Amino acid sequence: MSPADASGRLPDAFLRPGSSSFVDFLTAHAPELLPGNRSTPGTATLPSTADLAPHATTIVALTFGTDGERGVVLAGDRRATMGSMIASREIEKVFAADEYSAVGIAGSAGIAVELVRLFQLELEHYEKIEGSLLSLDGKANRLATMIRGNLPMALQGLAVVPLFGGYDLDRGTGRIFSFDVTGGRYEEREHHSVGSGSVFARGALKKLWRAGLDSEGAVSVAVEALYDAADDDSATGGPDTVRRIWPVVATVTAEGYRRVDDETLAAVVGRIVAARSEGGQHA
Structure with a gap:
């Protein structure tokens, strides 16, 4: 759909009152722009599209809470793979x-x-x-609907499985939601992980998570869970101390979204490496 007609005016569809969902607007007026409606080449002579596309791997999330601060931490490693090759380290x-x-x-x-x-x-x-924020449940529902719209691509091997977390302004705490490729939405308690290294990350989270973690302790647990995942899953990249590439880690609290800076992450990784070098199991 062209954003303007021959006269330069916006089409009527842009000016009529309607749904507050931009995805609904695209579905009605330009469905070809939605990710799930993109066509992919598929012939017997070409390799699978999924084999040609870089894949992101491991994501972890966990809640934390003290009397003064409650929220959620999300963290992801930095490696993308394409078959047996590393497509990106950053x-x-x-x-x-x-x-x-x-x-x-x-x-x-x-x-x-x-x-x-x-x-x-x-x-x-x-x-x-x-004129107001969507509730956290509403955000998770909208994301589930978008994932469901990507099902045709998922059936071709191009699946997307996000992990969603945020601070619930109504409940005053952090919450985590996972999804499947059909758009199923599930609330997770305490912690969760998705991706190729998730089975190893979940094992670490079960041992390291505890009630009453503060944000600093939760960041450390998230990084260590990714460290364990990278130790056993070749598609998950561990902290790269030579290139100084650290995981992406973010906290969401009543103060909002905040990405943890690289200096803080370097110190956390340093403590984990030192503890394990000395024969300890965890930092």
């Missing part, structure tokens, strides 16, 4: 969805990043139309 997989929520991506990297950008626009559009 891909970012954790993004702010809006001021009070964040989303981490696992699966087909290109489609996942496009879906995240559309999700960010969806939340911004809702806020501008309605």
